[in-house]
Amino acid sequence: MTAFTSKIVSTSDSYVTNRQEMLSLIDDLHALKDRARDLSERRRPIFEQRGQLTPRERVVRLLDPGMPFLELFGLANYMVDTDDREKSIPGASSITGIGFINGVRCMICASDSGINAGAMTQKSGEKLRNCQDIAIDKKLPFVHLVESAGANLLKYQVESWAWGGGGFQRLAKLSAAGIPTFVVLHGPSTAGGAYLPGMSDYVIGIKGRGRASLGGAALVRAATGEISDEEELAGSEMHATTTGLVEYLAEDDAHGLLIARDIVGRLDWNKNCARPTIETFEEPIYDPDEIAGVVPVDYRKPYDVREVVARLVDGSEFDEFKPRYGSTLVCLQASIYGHAVGIVGNNGPIDPDSAAKGGQFFQLCDQADIPIIFLNNITGYMVGKEYEQRGMIKHGSKMIQAVANVRVPKLTLYIGASFGAGNYGMGGFAYEPDFLFAWPNAQTGVMGGEQAATTMEQVARGVAERKGQDVDEEAFAAQKARLIHHFDSQADAFYTSGRLLDQGVIDPRDSRKVLGFALQTCWEARNRTLHPNSFGVARL
Structure with missing residues (x-):
């Protein structure tokens, strides 16, 4: 392979401006995540009074020290419960990710x-169901640390209840697939939540704190008049001695997590996965930290996507597929942490030649069993008489068809614009990439706000002209401003990530590490042998 020669000058005005603007967005990302952390930490005195670990301390105690943890869906629910960007709390009241x-x-x-x-x-x-789907697809043991007041009945929605059963269905699917499921019962798990331990293969209950029941004491009294003690009704000790729901009784949170670690270790899970060949590789010549200055925050400013790739791949080396044909789509062969990959990036809108080239490249990667990485910065497919007559629909459709049907892992990063059908052709959300992350500067939607507003203005002016009506310029200007706001307010990465249209927003400088972790996760899944059964492990 050929090492890329960067043309980036880190002292240039454009680089400095790009870096300042990107780092500002990264600060915004961290500030958003800190909202959930800070709000949760306010209850630390209560956890300590009860002799409990805080939720984040539990996760830390569960995981292997010093090993990577890939957080997933960290901005879930942001701007969903409220339209107030300053008050919205991301995270959806849970901490999720892949770790060791x-x-x-x-x-x-x-x-x-x-x-x-x-x-x-x-x-x-x-969010929970998406994590379970990843666990099923990637053959990952599923470990749930449970302490929840359950559904917020004041915000009851019938569709949430209907979809909610899918979480328990997936626990059954995981078990039947031969993928073990675990619950550490740190606190209450009531009503539908009782099926979280009920449907899991291994349950560890914390003495005096963990509880599971179909109806809490208040509900039981309201429904039947029976006055019940919470521990007798739902406590971990009762379930460990009377119902058999709890297999392992722990003295406290730390003990429960230690038991969970021991059980996972004793399953000898890795015996059913081939050991990966240790490939030697070189770190990129160009520092991934420089990505913050390479990419403009404004997607309308052009840059060479190869400059990004040179800061992601081993040795900053890659071979380019058809570099002189369909040049707005860059197709590269490279490796990341020793994993061979095909990389597709955008240097402009996709024209018929680019689409044909992309469709062929995807098929070649599929034939060679090489994962595809999509660096998604695309404003769309080309339009106009010339491109329509050159077969834009036909070639664009074949590109999308190839994306939809490749069998190799697909990893997508939204690194700029991602609009219209261009999003589809570049492995967007609906095309089920194995992993999909966004940079904080990413913008996604059917089109940009300015483009949408201009299109609607032209349509409205045409209607007015046909009817012989006068054009109200002030009204047009006001409508244009409203449309720009309507589209652009839904396009930014934080908003779309809150709606789970990706698996999280990441610091662009972490992209190489994230891709490496995801590639290894996909490799393990494809090389692991499971021992499925018909119905999952029944709790008897």
């Missing part, structure tokens, strides 16, 4: 009971 427990790569979900006692938000259930 006793050397085993696992999916971890933890109730953030420091926020509204862990009560579910509008996106909590969807």
Whole structure:
């Protein structure tokens, strides 16, 4: 392969401006995540009074020290419960991601009971189900640290209840697939939440704190008149001695997490996965930290996507596929942490030649069993008489068809604009990439606000002309401003991530590490042998 020669000058005005603007967005990202952390930490005195660990301390105790943890859906529910950007709390009252427990790569979900006692938000259930889907697809043991007040009945929505059953269905699917599921019962798990331990393979209950029941004491009294003690009704000790719901009784949170680590370790999970060949690789010649200055925050400012790739791939080396044909689509062969990859990036809108080139490149990657990485910065496919007559629809459709049907892992990063059908052709959300992350400067939607407003203005002017009506310029200007705001307010990465249209917003400088972690996760899934059964492990 050929090492790329960068043309970036880190002292140039454009680089300095790009870096300042990108770092400002990264600061905004951290500030948003800190909202949930800070709000949860306010209840630390209560956790300490009870002799409990805080939710984030539980996650830290569960994970192997010094090993990577890939957070997923960290902005879930942002701008969903409220339109106030300054007050919206991201995270959907849970902490989720992929990490290592006793050397085993696992999916971890933890109730953030420091926020509204862990009560579910509008996106909590969807976030949980998405994590379960990843666990099923990537063959990851599923570990759930449970302490939740359950559904917020004041915000009841029938569709949330209907979809909610999918979380329990997925627990059954995981078990039947031969993927073990675990619950550490740190606190209450009532009503539908009782099926979280009920449907799991291994349950660890914390003495005096963990509780599971279909009806809490208040509900039981309201429904039947029966006055019940919470421990007798739902406590971990009762379940460990009377119902058999709890397999392992722990003295406190720390003990429960230690038991969980021990159980995961004793399963010898990694014996059913081939050991990866240790590939030698070189770090990029160009520092990934420079990405913050390479990419403009404004997607309308052009740059060479190869400059990004040179800061992601081993040795900053890659070979380019058809560099002189369909040049607005850049197709590269490279490696990341020793994993061979095909990389597709954008240096402009996709024209018919670019689409044809992309469709062929995707098929070649599929034939060679090489994962595809999409660096998604696309304003769309070209329009106009010339491009229509050159077969834009036909070639664009074949590109999209190839994206939809490749069998190799697809990893997508939204690194700028991602509009219209261009999003589809570049492995967007609906095309089910194995992993999909966004940079904080990313903008996604059917089109940009300015483009949408201009299109609607031209249509409205045409209608007025046909009817012989006078044009009210002030009204047109006001409508244009409203449309720009309507489209652009829904396009930024924080807003779309809050709606789970990606798996999280990441610092662009972490992209190489994130891609490497995701590639290894995909490799393990494709090389792991499971031992499925028909119905999952029944609790008897």
